[in-house]
Amino acid sequence: MIVLLDADIEKATAGAVAACFPSAGQLCVSIERLYVAEQIYDEFVAHFVARTRKLRLGAAYDFSVDVGSLTTPAQFETVTAHVADAVTKGATVLAGGRVRPDLGPLFHEPTILADVTPEMTVFAQETFGPVVSIYPYGDVGEAITMANATPYGLNTGVWSRNGARGRAVAARLRAGTVNVHEAFAAAWGSIDAPMGGMGDSGLGRRHGADGLLKYTEPQTVAQQRLQGFSPPRGVTHDRWSRILTRALWTLRRVGAH
Secondary structure, eight states: OEEOTTOOHHHHHHHHHHHHSGGGGOSTTOOOEEEEETTTHHHHHHHHHHHHHTOOBOOOSSTTOSBOOOSOHHHHHHHHHHHHHHHHTTOEEEEOOOBOTTTOTTOBOOEEEESOOTTSHHHHSOOOSSEEEEEEESSHHHHHHHHHOSSOOSEEEEEOSOHHHHHHHHTTSOSSEEEESSSSHHHHHOTTSOBOOSGGGOSOOBSHHHHHHTTOOOOOOOOOOSSOSSOOTTOOHHHHHHHHHHHHHHHHHTTOO
């Protein structure tokens, strides 16, 4: 998720919470890296941390809680290992960072990490949990470069007060879906638009006409008419190739495709 300099701080921080922590971060489209313009970084972080600390953890099946449990012991171990690795190597925990056995065996607090560096596992690998790393950037080009510096490319978000500016940045991001003024629901909910990944995030699309095609098996039936590509009797391959090349060039010149 990229937060541009002109973003509305309140809306962007609310959007960041919605981007990172629903389903305890266990969504394929959850945001795990957050890039914020350095001029508003401190203000954004203060609001984001405050909102995150207010999230209610619990195992209820109603709306009395905001964040639930991780799904499996293996995923719990991945999340705790990524956070521990980052802290050991110098990352700063701005919010969360702890397991919560008092709530259940697989609970981990929504966690915000700063000062994350490339040697940390969380920097470039998917955590798939309630963990996000946050980075300041100097200019938009730098933010785009950092956002694209990953083998993955499933989902991103851009926040700006100016929709055209947000869309211009979105067009430069290498991801299958990009949401402007949203985390993931806008693209996910646009069921007539294709959704899928780039890079290591996969091939193919779902939703819309492109999504329907993944369930089809196209077949080509071609009937050769008149002379084929093999040379007729008495004509050498060399001469035939020149004839075909000239014929195709002529057809293109007259607009016969």
